[in-house]
Amino acid sequence: MSFKKIFSGISIQQLDQVVSEVQKNIQVPTVILLSGPVGSGKTEFLSHLLKKYGLTQIASPTFSLHHSYSSPSGQKFVHADLYRIKSEEDLDSTGFWDLFQDTNSIVLIEWADLVDEGAWPLDWKKIKIEILKKDHLRDYILSEIP
Numbered sequence: 833m834s835f836k837k838i839f840s841g842i843s844i845q846q847l848d849q850v851v852s853e854v855q856k857n858i859q860v861p862t863v864i865l866l867s868g869p870v871g872s873g874k875t876e877f878l879s880h881l882l883k884k885y886g887l888t889q890i891a892s893p894t895f896s897l898h899h900s901y902s903s904p905s906g907q908k909f910v911h912a913d914l915y916r917i918k919s920e921e922d923l924d925s926t927g928f929w930d931l932f933q934d935t936n937s938i939v940l941i942e943w944a945d946l947v948d949e950g951a952w953p954l955d956w957k958k959i960k961i962e963i964l965k966k967d968h969l970r971d972y973i974l975s976e977i978p
Contacts, residue, residue, distance in 0.1 A: 836975040843969055844876070850972045851880045854959060857976070860907075861935040861956045865944030865977070868963030873970055874942045877963065878911060881940070885909070892942065897926060908936055914943040920951060932956065949977055 835857060839850045854864065864881075866874045875892040882890050885903040890911070893899045898912040910931050917923060931939055932953045941947075944960070952958050958977040963970055 834976045834978060836973075839972040839974075841966070841969045842972060847877065847880050850974070851877070851884060853974060854881060854961065855884055857957075857959055857974075858938060859957055861932075861937060861939075861953075863932075863939040863941060863952055863956050863958050865949075865952070865958060865960045866940070866942050866963065867945035867961070869965065872963040872965040874963060875913075877961065877972075878940050878942070882909065882911075897928065898931060907938065908934060909938050909940060911940045912942065914941060914946050917943075917946055920947055923947070952977070 837853055839853075842850060858864075866877065868874055875890070879890040882901065885907055886905065887901050887903055887909070890901075891899065893911055893913045895916070898910055901909045901911065903909070912928070912931065914923075923929060931937070935956075960975050960977050962973040964973075
């Protein structure tokens with residue numbers, strides 16, 4: 833079942849309501865595709881989401897392309913940052929697509945808009961999160977990509 837939900841004027845103190853909405857729509861395997869300008873809060877959003885799973889040491893993998901985590905309950909996560917990727921061919925040469933071999937994972941992608949929506953695995957649930965920053969508040973547009 834597809835969904836679309838918009839949260840407007842969200843402060844950092846209200847971020848948990850957006851995270852909860854995303855969390856209730858996750859099923860394994862899921863890829864969460866985040867987009868938004870520099871400084872919009874993509875890593876911050878993922879940190880809040882991963883805290884819901886008991887993970888507290890989260891860093892953006894801008895220079896290493898991806899980090900892997902396992903929650904205390906054993907749920908596997910892969911956090912990727914595509915900011916430094918120049919083309920989709922770069923993803924092929926780094927082995928990026930191999931991250932989707934483990935269908936027991938939840939894959940979290942920052943700068944996902946740098947990749948065509950049709951490139952993501954068809955058999956994975958895809959949740960798109962667009963973040964727009966307005967001063968200290970943010971708008972979040974959540975949707976499922978069929």
